[in-house]
Amino acid sequence: MRILRVLAPNPGIRELEGTNTWIVGDGPSIAIDPGPDDAGHLREVAREAGHLAAILLTHDHPDHAPGAAALAAATGAPVYAARPPEGAKRLTDGQRIVVGDVVLSAIATPGHTPDHIAYFDERHRSLFTGDAVLGRGTSVIDPPEGDLTSYLRSLRRMRELSPSVIYPGHGPVVLDAPGKLEEYVQHRAAREEQVLAALASGVRTPEEIVPAIYGDHPADLHPLAARSVLAHLLKLENEGRAERRTTAGAVRWTLLEPRTCVRCGRPVKGRGLLCGPCSLAVLQESG
Ligand SMILES: [Zn+2]
Ligand SMILES: [Zn+2]
Structure with a gap:
């Protein structure tokens, strides 16, 4: 064809x-x-x-x-x-x-x-x-x-x-389609590790994280790289592994320590004490 x-x-x-x-x-x-x-x-x-x-x-x-x-x-x-x-x-x-x-x-x-x-x-x-x-x-x-x-x-x-x-x-x-798709999955996983390491080292914004992990890329690619870092931060936020705080109009990102549910021990998203199923169960018990 x-x-x-x-x-x-x-x-x-x-x-x-x-x-x-x-x-x-x-x-x-x-x-x-x-x-x-x-x-x-x-x-x-x-x-x-x-x-x-x-x-x-x-x-x-x-x-x-x-x-x-x-x-x-x-x-x-x-x-x-x-x-x-x-x-x-x-x-x-x-x-x-x-x-x-x-x-x-x-x-x-x-x-x-x-x-x-x-x-x-x-x-x-x-x-x-x-x-x-x-x-x-x-x-x-x-x-x-x-x-x-x-x-x-x-x-x-x-x-x-x-x-x-x-x-x-x-x-x-x-x-080599399978090889390329595997490379893409691995690449994003490696970037996530780098973003987590940068947050752990005290770096707080995409613009600060970029030089730390894209140092070998030409500088004209850095604004695009900052968007990619933001995509990682939003994913981590969505998973309850990072959070952002806005002070005086500036957004700063920090790591969230992994928490476990006080009722069942499963991982908890964000800052809550209970996991999703347990919050629901407690609500139903008290209702
Ligand atoms: Zn295109
Ligand atoms: Zn496009």
């Missing part, structure tokens, strides 16, 4: 060489992520696609989605997305798009954005990952739209699909 990349002319820190627009299938074909609304790029996508029968979006970021309307107008192909732009069709998790002999399943993979969808060709075990997995470097998790807890869940879900090849939204094709 034909899988062809047309590279959009939008290189950048987040976009690497530019957005990969993937064309899948040789009879009627599917285009995944038309990219920015760039006339030259879209002309090339339409020419390479031949009979374009569907346009799929992984998510609605400006480097992936805005070209969809012009490409749809030029080709008549319908647009599908989880958070559809005007005139597009809404995709839900597990839905299949069948075009000629191409069958792609929509895999909800929130984390980079809440609406992120990956597309899986089960027969060839090809996974189109948008910004959830890149060919090089790591995916940007920028809160509040980016959510690390759901992102880690999505990584595990993609791993469970057992893909063989990853076609990312940016960067080169990944020929």
Whole structure:
């Protein structure tokens, strides 16, 4: 089955060489992520696609989605997305798009954005990952739209699909999909350890944590790295392992000592004395 990349002319820190627009299938074909609304790029996508029968979006970021309307107008192909732009069709998790002999399943993979969808060709075990997995470097998790807890869940879900090849939204094709997904999971676990160690050493804000753990990265990447550190802090807060305090408008983060429920000994989230089930039980007993 034909899988062809047309590279959009939008290189950048987040976009690497530019957005990969993937064309899948040789009879009627599917285009995944038309990219920015760039006339030259879209002309090339339409020419390479031949009979374009569907346009799929992984998510609605400006480097992936805005070209969809012009490409749809030029080709008549319908647009599908989880958070559809005007005139597009809404995709839900597990839905299949069948075009000629191409069958792609929509895999909800929130984390980079809440609406992120990956597309899986089960027969060839090809996974189109948008910004959830890149060919090089790591995916940007920028809160509040980016959510690390759901992102880690999505990584595990993609791993469970057992893909063989990853076609990312940016960067080169990944020929060892399981290895890349494992690398991504390990990378986030290692970063979390570093964030915990930085908090333990008395560092209190993302901007202070970044030089401590991204010292080897060029300084122009540090603002992006601070967003990633914030994503880790929010995950730790959500798990009751870190907390933030705002004094005079400045947010400072500290570690929370792990606590156990005074009633049953199970771990407790945050500062409470009782775990969730015990609080409920005590409420019912007293009610
Ligand atoms: Zn994106
Ligand atoms: Zn992107």
